[in-house]
Amino acid sequence: MSKSSAVVAPGNGPGLTRVIIVGGGAAGITVAAELKRHMAGLDVAIVEPSEAHSYQPGWTLVGAGVFTRRQTERMERSLIPEGVTWIKAAVTAFDPDHNVVSLSDGRALGYDYLVACPGLKIDxxxxxxxxxxxxxxxxxxxxxxxxxxxxxxxxxxxxxxxxxxxxxxxxxxxxxxxxxxxxxxxxxxxxxxxxxxxxxxxxxxxxxxxxxxxxxxxxxxxxxxxxxxxxxxxxxxxxxxxxxxxxxxxxxxxxxxxxxxxxxxxxxxxxxxTGLDVVRESPLANAAGWIEVDQATLRHVRYENVFSLGDAASTTNAKTAAAVRLQSPVVVANLLAAMQGKAMPKSYDGYGSCPLTVALGKIVLAEFAYGGKVTPSFPLDPRVPRKSMWYLKTKFLPWLYWSHMLKGGTIDIRHRERGW
Ligand SMILES: Cc1cc2nc3c(=O)[nH]c(=O)nc-3n(C[C@H](O)[C@H](O)[C@H](O)COP(=O)(O)OP(=O)(O)OC[C@H]3O[C@@H](n4cnc5c(N)ncnc54)[C@H](O)[C@@H]3O)c2cc1C
The missing domain is CATH 3.50.50.60 (FAD/NAD(P)-binding domain)
Structure with a gap:
C-alpha cells in the first residue's frame, strides 16, 4: 500500500502526536488509559471492531459454573478511556514503512506511533x-x-x-x-x-x-x-x-x-x-507469525515507532492478562521516551501468571518470568494449593482487571525470584 491522499493524516490538531492502538482488548485499553494518564494532550485512538469486551480469564470459571458469562463481559464503549477515540473497524493491513494501517471500512489511517496488540488467532x-x-x-x-x-x-x-x-x-x-x-x-x-x-x-x-x-x-x-x-x-x-x-x-x-x-x-x-493472518502477512511479523519486538523493551526490532504487547507479541512469556498488566507500563514509559528521542527507561522481565485451579476452592498460583524463573508475589510456597489464591482469582483479580488495570491504575504488586 502506498501513502495516498486517502490516508487520514496523523494528529487531530496542530502539533498533536498521534498514537494508534490496534486492538481494544486487555492490552489496548490498558495502554490507552496509561498513556492518557501520563500525557493527557496526546491524540490516542483505538482501532477495535468488537462491541463487547470479555474478561477471558473468567471463562474457566464460566465453564466450571462459578461465574456467569455476563460477569465476564462489558460493552467496549464503556471501557474506552476518556479522551481516546474509538475507531470501530478492523485493521486489514499494516504498512509500517509508510506509518499507515488499512481499515475494514476502506479508510487508511496514518500514525506517528503504533501500538499493535490485536491478540492471536484461535484456529x-x-x-x-x-x-x-x-x-x-x-x-x-x-x-x-x-x-x-x-x-x-x-x-x-x-x-x-x-x-x-x-x-x-x-x-x-x-x-x-x-x-x-x-x-x-x-x-x-x-x-x-x-x-x-x-x-x-x-x-x-x-x-x-x-x-x-x-x-x-x-x-x-x-x-x-x-x-x-x-x-x-x-x-x-x-x-x-x-x-x-x-x-x-x-x-x-x-x-x-x-x-x-x-x-x-x-x-x-x-x-x-497462531498469529492473526493480518499480522502474519505484514512486515511486522517474525518467521513464526508474531509481532517481532525486543523481549525487554517491547519495541519493534525493525520499526522504531512501533511497540507490541499481549498475545500478539513475539515475547516468550506466558500469554496471559497478568503479563499484559506488567507489559503495559513498560510500553507506555518506552513509547513516551521514544517520542523525546530518549533511551528506553523500562524493561519487561517476562512475568506471567497462571492460577491453576486444582480443585473447586483451591489454586496453585504459578508466577514465573523469562527462563522459567519462579517469581511469586507472596512469600508463600507457590506449589501449595491454597484457598487464599482461590479468593485472589475469583474476587481480587477480576476487580484488578476491570477497576484498576483497564483504567490505567498504578498498583504495583511486586513479584520477585525466591528460592524454596
Ligand atoms: C480460557 C482462557 C483462560 C485464560 N485464563 C487466564 C488467567 O487465568 N490469567 C491470565 O492472566 N490470563 C488468562 N487468559 C489469557 C488472557 O485473557 C489473554 O492473554 C489476554 O486477554 C491478552 O490480551 P490482548 O489484549 O493481547 O488480547 P485480547 O484481550 O484477546 O484482545 C485483542 C483485541 O484485538 C481485537 N482485534 C482482533 N483483530 C483485530 C484487527 N484486525 N484489528 C483491530 N482489532 C483487532 C480483538 O477484537 C480483541 O478485542 C485466558 C484466556 C483464555 C481464552
Whole structure:
C-alpha cells in the first residue's frame, strides 16, 4: 500500500502526536488509559471492531459454573478511556514503512506511533470437523464464552463415562487453561459420587504437564489424586461429534506418528493458536507469525515507532492478562521516551501468571518470568494449593482487571525470584 491522499493524516490538531492502538482488548485499553494518564494532550485512538469486551480469564470459571458469562463481559464503549477515540473497524493491513494501517471500512489511517496488540488467532479450522460440532454432541471449549457455558452444562449432566481434554502445541493463551477445567470437573464429579464411574483423560501434544518444571509436582499430585490418565504427544486432529470419536496424531519417542481414535462422552477442546493472518502477512511479523519486538523493551526490532504487547507479541512469556498488566507500563514509559528521542527507561522481565485451579476452592498460583524463573508475589510456597489464591482469582483479580488495570491504575504488586 502506498501513502495516498486517502490516508487520514496523523494528529487531530496542530502539533498533536498521534498514537494508534490496534486492538481494544486487555492490552489496548490498558495502554490507552496509561498513556492518557501520563500525557493527557496526546491524540490516542483505538482501532477495535468488537462491541463487547470479555474478561477471558473468567471463562474457566464460566465453564466450571462459578461465574456467569455476563460477569465476564462489558460493552467496549464503556471501557474506552476518556479522551481516546474509538475507531470501530478492523485493521486489514499494516504498512509500517509508510506509518499507515488499512481499515475494514476502506479508510487508511496514518500514525506517528503504533501500538499493535490485536491478540492471536484461535484456529478452530485446524481440527477437522470441530466447527460443525462445537457446542453440541458433547464437544465444548472454554476458549469461547458461549461454549464455556456449554462446558458447564455438560459437567452438570455428566453421568459417568469418558471425558477427554485436549491441549495443542504451545504457545497458547493461558497454557494452564486446558487442564484447569479438567480438575474442576473431577472435583465436581467426586463431590457428587460420580468420579469412580468416570474416566478422565488429558491428551496433550507436549511431553510435560506444565512448561515450568517447578510447578509439575503439584499438578502430578492432582492428576494422581483424581485418577486422570495423561496421554503425552497426543495431538487432536479431527472430531466426529455425532459418532463421539476424536482422532489424535500420536508421536512415539522416535518421532514416528500414527493416528489413534478415542471415544468420548464429552470432550473439552483447545485448538492450536497462531498469529492473526493480518499480522502474519505484514512486515511486522517474525518467521513464526508474531509481532517481532525486543523481549525487554517491547519495541519493534525493525520499526522504531512501533511497540507490541499481549498475545500478539513475539515475547516468550506466558500469554496471559497478568503479563499484559506488567507489559503495559513498560510500553507506555518506552513509547513516551521514544517520542523525546530518549533511551528506553523500562524493561519487561517476562512475568506471567497462571492460577491453576486444582480443585473447586483451591489454586496453585504459578508466577514465573523469562527462563522459567519462579517469581511469586507472596512469600508463600507457590506449589501449595491454597484457598487464599482461590479468593485472589475469583474476587481480587477480576476487580484488578476491570477497576484498576483497564483504567490505567498504578498498583504495583511486586513479584520477585525466591528460592524454596
Ligand atoms: C480460557 C482462557 C483462560 C485464560 N485464563 C487466564 C488467567 O487465568 N490469567 C491470565 O492472566 N490470563 C488468562 N487468559 C489469557 C488472557 O485473557 C489473554 O492473554 C489476554 O486477554 C491478552 O490480551 P490482548 O489484549 O493481547 O488480547 P485480547 O484481550 O484477546 O484482545 C485483542 C483485541 O484485538 C481485537 N482485534 C482482533 N483483530 C483485530 C484487527 N484486525 N484489528 C483491530 N482489532 C483487532 C480483538 O477484537 C480483541 O478485542 C485466558 C484466556 C483464555 C481464552
Amino acid at each position: 478452530w479450522d485446524a481440527i477437522q470437523g470441530l466447527k460443525e460440532t462445537l457446542g453440541k454432541n458433547g464437544v465444548c471449549s472454554n476458549y469461547r464464552a458461549d461454549t464455556a457455558e456449554y462446558t458447564w452444562r455438560l459437567i452438570q449432566g455428566f453421568q459417568g463415562g469418558t471425558a477427554l481434554f485436549s491441549q495443542p502445541a504451545m504457545p497458547i493463551k493461558c497454557a494452564g487453561a486446558p487442564q484447569k477445567i479438567m480438575y474442576m470437573m473431577a472435583d465436581h464429579l467426586r463431590r457428587r459420587g460420580r468420579l469412580d464411574s468416570s474416566k478422565l483423560k488429558f491428551c496433550l501434544a507436549g511431553e510435560a504437564l506444565f512448561g515450568v518444571p517447578f510447578f509439575v509436582p503439584p499438578l502430578q499430585t492432582a492428576v494422581d489424586d483424581y485418577g486422570i490418565d495423561v496421554c503425552y504427544r497426543h495431538n487432536l486432529i479431527a472430531i466426529n461429534g455425532p459418532a463421539k470419536a476424536a482422532l489424535f496424531s500420536v508421536t512415539d519417542k522416535d518421532g514416528v506418528a500414527r493416528d489413534v481414535e478415542m471415544r468420548f462422552d464429552m470432550i473439552h477442546v483447545v485448538p492450536p493458536q
